[in-house]
Amino acid sequence: MGRKEQEKDLRLRGDEIKIFCPATVANVNCGFDTLGFALEGIGDKMVFRKVSTPGVTITVITGEELPMEAHNNVAGVAGNAMLQGIQADFGVEIEIHKNIRSGSGIGSSAASAAGAVFGINQLLDHPISNLELTRYAMKGEALASGNEHADNVAPCIYGGTTLITGYDPLRVISLPPMETVYVGILHPHIKIATKDARAILPKEVPLKDAITQAQRLAGFVASLYEWDKQLFIESVQDVLVEPHRKQLIPHFDTIKTLSKEHGCMAFGISGSGPSLFAFAFAKANIESYLMASKAYYKQQHLKVDTYSSQISGTGCQVIQ
Amino acid sequence: MGRKEQEKDLRLRGDEIKIFCPATVANVNCGFDTLGFALEGIGDKMVFRKVSTPGVTITVITGEELPMEAHNNVAGVAGNAMLQGIQADFGVEIEIHKNIRSGSGIGSSAASAAGAVFGINQLLDHPISNLELTRYAMKGEALASGNEHADNVAPCIYGGTTLITGYDPLRVISLPPMETVYVGILHPHIKIATKDARAILPKEVPLKDAITQAQRLAGFVASLYEWDKQLFIESVQDVLVEPHRKQLIPHFDTIKTLSKEHGCMAFGISGSGPSLFAFAFAKANIESYLMASKAYYKQQHLKVDTYSSQISGTGCQVIQ
Numbered sequence: 001m002g003r004k005e006q007e008k009d010l011r012l013r014g015d016e017i018k019i020f021c022p023a024t025v026a027n028v029n030c031g032f033d034t035l036g037f038a039l040e041g042i043g044d045k046m047v048f049r050k051v052s053t054p055g056v057t058i059t060v061i062t063g064e065e066l067p068m069e070a071h072n073n074v075a076g077v078a079g080n081a082m083l084q085g086i087q088a089d090f091g092v093e094i095e096i097h098k099n100i101r102s103g104s105g106i107g108s109s110a111a112s113a114a115g116a117v118f119g120i121n122q123l124l125d126h127p128i129s130n131l132e133l134t135r136y137a138m139k140g141e142a143l144a145s146g147n148e149h150a151d152n153v154a155p156c157i158y159g160g161t162t163l164i165t166g167y168d169p170l171r172v173i174s175l176p177p178m179e180t181v182y183v184g185i186l187h188p189h190i191k192i193a194t195k196d197a198r199a200i201l202p203k204e205v206p207l208k209d210a211i212t213q214a215q216r217l218a219g220f221v222a223s224l225y226e227w228d229k230q231l232f233i234e235s236v237q238d239v240l241v242e243p244h245r246k247q248l249i250p251h252f253d254t255i256k257t258l259s260k261e262h263g264c265m266a267f268g269i270s271g272s273g274p275s276l277f278a279f280a281f282a283k284a285n286i287e288s289y290l291m292a293s294k295a296y297y298k299q300q301h302l303k304v305d306t307y308s309s310q311i312s313g314t315g316c317q318v319i320q
Numbered sequence: 321m322g323r324k325e326q327e328k329d330l331r332l333r334g335d336e337i338k339i340f341c342p343a344t345v346a347n348v349n350c351g352f353d354t355l356g357f358a359l360e361g362i363g364d365k366m367v368f369r370k371v372s373t374p375g376v377t378i379t380v381i382t383g384e385e386l387p388m389e390a391h392n393n394v395a396g397v398a399g400n401a402m403l404q405g406i407q408a409d410f411g412v413e414i415e416i417h418k419n420i421r422s423g424s425g426i427g428s429s430a431a432s433a434a435g436a437v438f439g440i441n442q443l444l445d446h447p448i449s450n451l452e453l454t455r456y457a458m459k460g461e462a463l464a465s466g467n468e469h470a471d472n473v474a475p476c477i478y479g480g481t482t483l484i485t486g487y488d489p490l491r492v493i494s495l496p497p498m499e500t501v502y503v504g505i506l507h508p509h510i511k512i513a514t515k516d517a518r519a520i521l522p523k524e525v526p527l528k529d530a531i532t533q534a535q536r537l538a539g540f541v542a543s544l545y546e547w548d549k550q551l552f553i554e555s556v557q558d559v560l561v562e563p564h565r566k567q568l569i570p571h572f573d574t575i576k577t578l579s580k581e582h583g584c585m586a587f588g589i590s591g592s593g594p595s596l597f598a599f600a601f602a603k604a605n606i607e608s609y610l611m612a613s614k615a616y617y618k619q620q621h622l623k624v625d626t627y628s629s630q631i632s633g634t635g636c637q638v639i640q
Contacts, residue, residue, distance in 0.1 A: 031534075034531065163538055206524055210560065212486075215483075215486055234486060
């Protein structure tokens with residue numbers, strides 16, 4: 001490297017930023033491949049440094065065993081797609097500090113993909129839109145799950161609750177907040193590959209179930225605009241996917257019953273599982289439900305992680 | 321009849337009211353069995369008189385050949401269901417002046433059923449809610465089509481655009497208005513029985529189409545709350561039902577192409593057909609499209625009725 005290059009590199013290294021990228025819950029019962037929301041306080045951290053070497057270089061990964069080569073890493077793939085797309089005249093070094101367990105079903109790969117593009121965007125003089133970021137982040141998701149989907153990366157980038165209304169063209173709607181809703185996440189320590197969770201779904205579904213599910217999703221959207229609690233409760237139901245996927249999750253029906261007994265008003269599979277989410281209008285309900293379900297799983301000799309959270313209005317954010 | 325009875329009957333006869341009950345478009349492409357809206361200026365008239373004879377007595381029907389016996393007439397069935405439900409201590413004479421052609425697909429039976437319960441409600445000291453009226457009106461719809469559905473009767477009663485988010489319990493949401501939207505209705509003079517239009521639908525549909533349709537409906541709902549024209553246009557699409565039902569409508573694809581050529585931004589089957597609806601943001605587009613499609617059908621030796629309208633904010637209303 002010549003002196004000029006070294007100087008440029010030093011100047012670039014000044015632009016180091018640290019971000020937080022939240023865990024996300026996709027599907028949310030009535031919005032398979034469509035709805036998602038960001039969690040508060042649960043997420044990964046990433047560090048970005050502008051460098052002259054083109055492309056993404058992953059320098060550090062902590063918390064999980066993940067590939068360091070950019071083309072095998074969701075952050076690397078998403079980041080490189082963006083750097084190429086915007087014809088960047090610089091590269092980035094990325095540190096990835098995982099806190100969201102891989103394969104937990106609360107958007108671990110999405111946090112890395114969304115974080116990568118969000119972080120790079122912070123280094124630009126002319127940042128690109130959240131919609132464009134989502135498109136690049138989807139490239140990273142494709143590495144993880146085999147198909148480009150946005151139901152986790154969109155809420156991770158936009159924050160709050162997002163609705164994908166179409167992929168051709170990609171359309172992301174930020175829905176009004178559900179501020180008084182508390183969320184419980186229960187992560188039983190079993191592995192479900194997203195590919196297996198997809199394979200268990202039937203290719204065809206009864207027309208009447210398709211209509212019911214569409215009514216639920218439309219009701220959910222209207223309930224947020226109107227903030228109609230009763231409609232919200234009636235809408236966060238899944239007739240389409242849960243009956244199939246629940247077979248993959250041990251003691252699903254028991255835990256669902258526990259959630260009701262402890263006053264939660266909605267319960268379902270987060271993304272493709274195995275994590276389960278519950279909604280309640282009071283934090284106490286979430287906490288007693290999480291304690292009870294953790295105790296139940298312990299009796300069954302199954303380890304779980306639990307998180308009590310809320311829906312975060314912000315997605316990825318700079319923390320330093 | 322004794323003098324007392326005659327006097328009571330005379331007093332009751334003073335309470336004569338005349339109402340207008342609008343034509344309605346159900347399904348609206350993305351909301352099969354779910355969405356509907358009321359049309360402006362197209363509809364039936366009905367006259368109601370409180371009498372001492374219990375139940376519904378249909379005294380006059382003009383415009384269509386329909387059964388005069390209450391139990392064979394949708395207005396009679398809906399009206400009697402309501403009179404029984406509210407334990408009315410009076411009966412009603414109903415005149416039905418049809419303007420909406422039976423079997424046209426723009427809610428002819430719904431107008432009669434909704435009109436009957438709306439009219440009776442006007443005669444009550446303590447009127448019941450629109451939701452309760454909708455439940456009774458559905459009984460009339462069941463006579464016409466074999467199943468209780470609310471996608472026409474709800475907009476006929478509530479006005480504007482309505483969304484059914486569930487039947488158990490019945491839930492009707494009044495969506496925000498789409499005020500700048502013009503509607504063209506084209507009614508080719510062919511007969512399609514609602515039962516046949518249902519029979520042509522597959523019992524199972526591809527999961528991916530179910531998801532797309534749910535995204536369209538959710539996008540439609542969000543587009544009205546946000547009044548996002550582009551999202552509105554992208555959402556008023558039908559991947560679920562149109563591909564099957566369009567076979568029942570002669571020259572469907574040609575007319576759809578004509579609607580696009582004349583600047584309409586949405587086109588589809590009204591209810592179970594044969595009427596077709598089109599949306600445009602300017603009245604001129606609707607009028608030129610209707611003229612062109614009427615001319616085309618004339619070449620094919622097929623008679624049509626056309627209506628240029630808007631979405632009516634009011635449903636049934638008292639006109640005298």
